[in-house]
Amino acid sequence: MPEDLTQLVTSIAVRARAASLELAVSPTAARNAALADLAGRIERSRGEIDAANGRDLAAARANGLTPAQVDRLTLTPERIAHLAESLRQVAALPDPLGEVLEEATRPNGLRLRKVRVPIGVIGVIFEARPNVTVDCAALCLKSGNASILRGGREIFETNTALASLISQSLGAAGLPRDSVQLVPTTDRAALDILLRLDSHIHCIIPRGGEGLIRFVAENSTIPVIKHYTGVCFVYVDRAADPAMAESIVVNSKVQRPGVCNAAEQILVHADVAGALLPRIGAALAAKGVRLLCDDRAGAILKGAGVASEKASPADFTREFLDLVVAVRVVGALDEAIATINRDGSAHSDAIVTADRPAADRFMAGVDSSAVFWNASTRFNDGFEFGFGAEIGISTDRLHARGPMGLRELCSYKWLVTGTGQIRG
Amino acid sequence: MPEDLTQLVTSIAVRARAASLELAVSPTAARNAALADLAGRIERSRGEIDAANGRDLAAARANGLTPAQVDRLTLTPERIAHLAESLRQVAALPDPLGEVLEEATRPNGLRLRKVRVPIGVIGVIFEARPNVTVDCAALCLKSGNASILRGGREIFETNTALASLISQSLGAAGLPRDSVQLVPTTDRAALDILLRLDSHIHCIIPRGGEGLIRFVAENSTIPVIKHYTGVCFVYVDRAADPAMAESIVVNSKVQRPGVCNAAEQILVHADVAGALLPRIGAALAAKGVRLLCDDRAGAILKGAGVASEKASPADFTREFLDLVVAVRVVGALDEAIATINRDGSAHSDAIVTADRPAADRFMAGVDSSAVFWNASTRFNDGFEFGFGAEIGISTDRLHARGPMGLRELCSYKWLVTGTGQIRG
Numbered sequence: 001m002p003e004d005l006t007q008l009v010t011s012i013a014v015r016a017r018a019a020s021l022e023l024a025v026s027p028t029a030a031r032n033a034a035l036a037d038l039a040g041r042i043e044r045s046r047g048e049i050d051a052a053n054g055r056d057l058a059a060a061r062a063n064g065l066t067p068a069q070v071d072r073l074t075l076t077p078e079r080i081a082h083l084a085e086s087l088r089q090v091a092a093l094p095d096p097l098g099e100v101l102e103e104a105t106r107p108n109g110l111r112l113r114k115v116r117v118p119i120g121v122i123g124v125i126f127e128a129r130p131n132v133t134v135d136c137a138a139l140c141l142k143s144g145n146a147s148i149l150r151g152g153r154e155i156f157e158t159n160t161a162l163a164s165l166i167s168q169s170l171g172a173a174g175l176p177r178d179s180v181q182l183v184p185t186t187d188r189a190a191l192d193i194l195l196r197l198d199s200h201i202h203c204i205i206p207r208g209g210e211g212l213i214r215f216v217a218e219n220s221t222i223p224v225i226k227h228y229t230g231v232c233f234v235y236v237d238r239a240a241d242p243a244m245a246e247s248i249v250v251n252s253k254v255q256r257p258g259v260c261n262a263a264e265q266i267l268v269h270a271d272v273a274g275a276l277l278p279r280i281g282a283a284l285a286a287k288g289v290r291l292l293c294d295d296r297a298g299a300i301l302k303g304a305g306v307a308s309e310k311a312s313p314a315d316f317t318r319e320f321l322d323l324v325v326a327v328r329v330v331g332a333l334d335e336a337i338a339t340i341n342r343d344g345s346a347h348s349d350a351i352v353t354a355d356r357p358a359a360d361r362f363m364a365g366v367d368s369s370a371v372f373w374n375a376s377t378r379f380n381d382g383f384e385f386g387f388g389a390e391i392g393i394s395t396d397r398l399h400a401r402g403p404m405g406l407r408e409l410c411s412y413k414w415l416v417t418g419t420g421q422i423r424g
Numbered sequence: 425m426p427e428d429l430t431q432l433v434t435s436i437a438v439r440a441r442a443a444s445l446e447l448a449v450s451p452t453a454a455r456n457a458a459l460a461d462l463a464g465r466i467e468r469s470r471g472e473i474d475a476a477n478g479r480d481l482a483a484a485r486a487n488g489l490t491p492a493q494v495d496r497l498t499l500t501p502e503r504i505a506h507l508a509e510s511l512r513q514v515a516a517l518p519d520p521l522g523e524v525l526e527e528a529t530r531p532n533g534l535r536l537r538k539v540r541v542p543i544g545v546i547g548v549i550f551e552a553r554p555n556v557t558v559d560c561a562a563l564c565l566k567s568g569n570a571s572i573l574r575g576g577r578e579i580f581e582t583n584t585a586l587a588s589l590i591s592q593s594l595g596a597a598g599l600p601r602d603s604v605q606l607v608p609t610t611d612r613a614a615l616d617i618l619l620r621l622d623s624h625i626h627c628i629i630p631r632g633g634e635g636l637i638r639f640v641a642e643n644s645t646i647p648v649i650k651h652y653t654g655v656c657f658v659y660v661d662r663a664a665d666p667a668m669a670e671s672i673v674v675n676s677k678v679q680r681p682g683v684c685n686a687a688e689q690i691l692v693h694a695d696v697a698g699a700l701l702p703r704i705g706a707a708l709a710a711k712g713v714r715l716l717c718d719d720r721a722g723a724i725l726k727g728a729g730v731a732s733e734k735a736s737p738a739d740f741t742r743e744f745l746d747l748v749v750a751v752r753v754v755g756a757l758d759e760a761i762a763t764i765n766r767d768g769s770a771h772s773d774a775i776v777t778a779d780r781p782a783a784d785r786f787m788a789g790v791d792s793s794a795v796f797w798n799a800s801t802r803f804n805d806g807f808e809f810g811f812g813a814e815i816g817i818s819t820d821r822l823h824a825r826g827p828m829g830l831r832e833l834c835s836y837k838w839l840v841t842g843t844g845q846i847r848g
Binding site for chain 2: 021024025104106110112117119120198202203217218221223224225241244247248250251252255256341359363364365367368369370371372373374375376378379380384385386396397398399401402411412413414415416417418419420421422423
């Protein structure tokens with residue numbers, strides 16, 4: 001490791017830790033004021049942001065990025081307005097800090113309180129979406145955490161401009177400017193150093209593709225909260241209402257096919273496959289969805305004149321993130337549960353049924369972060385759950401599972417009040 | 425990696441995962457029955473256990489282990505009775521599973537329930553204490569988790585005998601025998617393989633010295649919950665009651681000096697150092713505690729005729745785990761808070777004071793898993809907190825902080841009930 005890079009990154013982490021101790025006891029109003037100030041500052045600084053973003057876009061085009069990739073880097077006026085709006089929304093959310101989560105008095109008179117506090121210092125590692133810079137900084141700040149942001153090379157100029165505005169807003173609100181810091185280099189070695197600073201940084205959140213997440217999980221000595229994508233199932237039970245089954249399958253698949261809570265796999269109970277699969281298959285096909293089927297599903301669809309393709313075994317565990325779905329016929333509820341637990345990714349899975357005992361069995365047996373009965377898998381989302389904001393959907397089982405909002409960016413500590421108690 | 429070792433360890437993990445899905449929906453009574461059966465089985469199997477333990481002890485002596493090390497490996501009749509008793513206690517604790525932690529109905533009519541569920545598969549990596557084998561298996565089983573136990577070479581024969589009894593009790597209670605598995609080799613390469621099986625194992629808990637924990641944290645791609653030891657402080661404020669200050673300092677230091685929540689560092693406010701330090705120092709010295717002091721503390725103790733030594737800078741961040749304590753004088757409450765946050769390990773820290781605003785400021789500002797006002801640091805403990813059992817004291821900030829009992833061995837999932845809702 002280059003000596004000066006190690007010093008640079010370590011110094012960022014040490015300053016973040018110091019800032020985090022101030023943030024942990026900062027008034028709610030100061031954190032909200034910084035967020036509100038930043039919203040206005042971003043709106044007033046369009047010229048600066050556009051100039052910086054323009055440099056990133058020019059480099060992206062020169063480097064041959066596809067138009068879709070360039071589009072992801074672009075901060076349009078609408079996106080800037082959306083950033084400011086979302087900052088104001090985060091400012092308006094209740095402060096998660098200080099809530100007493102549990103209280104007890106022990107037989108020896110000790111009074112225990114378990115109180116929500118920030119985690120401390122959070123490292124956010126992300127790729128090329130500039131809104132992530134502002135969103136993650138805002139959520140960490142609101143929850144009293146210092147953040148260290150490490151974004152992708154393609155968006156470095158934009159991030160630098162945004163980080164400068166964030167720093168100004170922190171100063172204006174009387175909060176430590178080191179509360180939010182951007183790693184001022186995109187050198188990969190800086191990331192390697194960062195991921196091992198476990199005495200200063202308490203949590204790493206990678207936001208990006210599976211490759212980034214895996215790299216971070218394999219190289220970090222700091223605890224990581226992962227946001228992998230999902231292999232989500234909709235199971236159409238034998239007691240499913242036909243119209244509801246069609247509607248939930250179609251919505252889960254096509255409403256936004258590129259996201260983690262979109263359905264990738266359909267299971268249909270054999271007793272109703274003949275009646276329901278043609279209807280569901282035709283509805284999906286009408287939306288442009290390719291159907292990759294097992295033999296039974298393929299035969300039923302063929303008999304009904306709905307085009308399908310034969311699935312390969314790998315298709316049954318695949319996350320397509322596209323207008324493609326794998327379809328299988330299962331013989332029983334328990335087979336559906338076992339299939340989902342074996343082939344899914346424990347993310348978001350749904351049953352469509354009018355049979356309450358079947359639904360109860362499914363919800364108990366399917367080991368996923370969110371299990372839906374008669375609702376679309378697309379509802380596994382912090383906003384839909386009423387969190388007001390989300391930093392992602394955790395696919396881990398420790399700390400936070402499913403949508404992560406402000407409370408999931410917090411830890412707790414125990415406050416113990418005595419009158420001189422000692423242990424015997 | 426040897427091919428057959430990889431197969432062996434992977435097969436254990438795959439079978440643990442399958443067992444975990446059964447355990448997650450197993451009746452409370454079956455898990456409790458297995459624990460009660462194991463208590464009786466251990467009591468009836470003293471001969472087998474003694475024979476296996478005797479082989480470990482003979483090898484330990486042949487390998488030149490110290491008498492203290494051999495003692496730690498020894499399962500005396502009292503320790504066996506204690507094991508059985510603690511199994512019955514865990515069986516009697518309430519089932520943590522199934523509790524509804526939150527409930528909400530969204531404006532679109534979706535009903536959300538956040539329900540406590542097991543984590544899944546937990547790998548416990550430990551060293552040479554045979555009680556850890558049974559304790560960890562019991563806590564994981566009670567909380568519905570499958571466990572994979574990997575103990576030290578020195579205790580392998582004893583662990584094998586205990587694992588065989590556990591397997592019999594699981595079978596007797598109608599639970600999958602793969603719910604608790606011992607890695608049947610102490611080959612270090614098996615540990616390296618285990619720590620990377622992140623698609624089957626959900627959490628690793630290392631129980632042992634700092635070297636083991638660091639090795640696990642650096643080599644695991646599975647989330648780790650660490651139980652590091654503690655650099656704990658007692659701060660004697662200027663408004664401290666003298667008798668209470670003496671009693672809490674002495675208890676925090678000497679009641680059990682070798683454990684993580686014992687005090688290692690004493691801070692005394694300058695305004696009362698002249699009056700209180702001689703008394704506290706003499707009380708500690710009377711218990712055989714060596715006092716390593718800064719210049720001010722040393723001068724006060726010298727003036728009072730209490731023997732002390734000059735501390736080196738490193739002593740002020742050291743965990744002695746022995747009858748040794750570092751002593752400093754501080755000028756103000758805020759200096760005490762900053763010193764603890766800088767030099768401590770965020771484990772268990774106490775203030776002794778009759779001044780409520782000072783206590784409130786200390787409890788808010790000290791960033792530790794448990795902060796005590798007028799009570800000994802030794803109370804940071806799952807039993808003392810009323811958890812009924814503990815697997816350790818987490819020094820992490822994610823998932824569990826401080827004492828980890830049955831609830832901290834659990835995750836949660838979201839159950840979402842609808843009437844056909846789809847996202848617009």
